[in-house]
Amino acid sequence: MGSLERGVLTGFICRLCSDMHRVVLHIYGDEGIRMCISEKINRHLSINVSVPSDPLPKTICKTCLEKLESQHRLVMRIEQAAIMVKRQCHNRVGLRRDCYVSRYDNDSNVPPKPPAPK
Ligand SMILES: [Zn+2]
Numbered sequence: 059m060g061s062l063e064r065g066v067l068t069g070f071i072c073r074l075c076s077d078m079h080r081v082v083l084h085i086y087g088d089e090g091i092r093m094c095i096s097e098k099i100n101r102h103l104s105i106n107v108s109v110p111s112d113p114l115p116k117t118i119c120k121t122c123l124e125k126l127e128s129q130h131r132l133v134m135r136i137e138q139a140a141i142m143v144k145r146q147c148h149n150r151v152g153l154r155r156d157c158y159v160s161r162y163d164n165d166s167n168v169p170p171k172p173p174a175p176k
Pocket of ligand 1 (some may be wrong): 072074075076077121123
């Protein structure tokens with residue numbers, strides 16, 4: 059997360075929680091732009107802040123910023139993991155080994171054993 063010392067304003071309403079805070083970060087200030095705050099809000103939350111000229115607050119409080127950054131890290135981690143899983147599965151299919159797909163064809167609730175390696 060970026061530094062809140064730079065680009066902070068005092069005494070503004072947070073765009074996300076609507077509470078008045080003594081210290082906020084301006085979404086379209088230098089630090090807010092550097093941290094891609096509007097892009098992260100638009101991507102991870104169900105609101106849109108892409109219009110700097112709208113009448114709504116342009117600031118975000120420290121608590122909401124930390125939650126937004128946490129959400130961003132979580133999504134990045136999930137996306138990286140999905141890419142790795144897809145890559146691993148692709149490699150397995152490419153080598154035609156260790157890729158075993160089955161389904162339960164009987165009523166015993168016991169999964170069938172995978173075929174023996176060749
Ligand atoms: Zn807030």
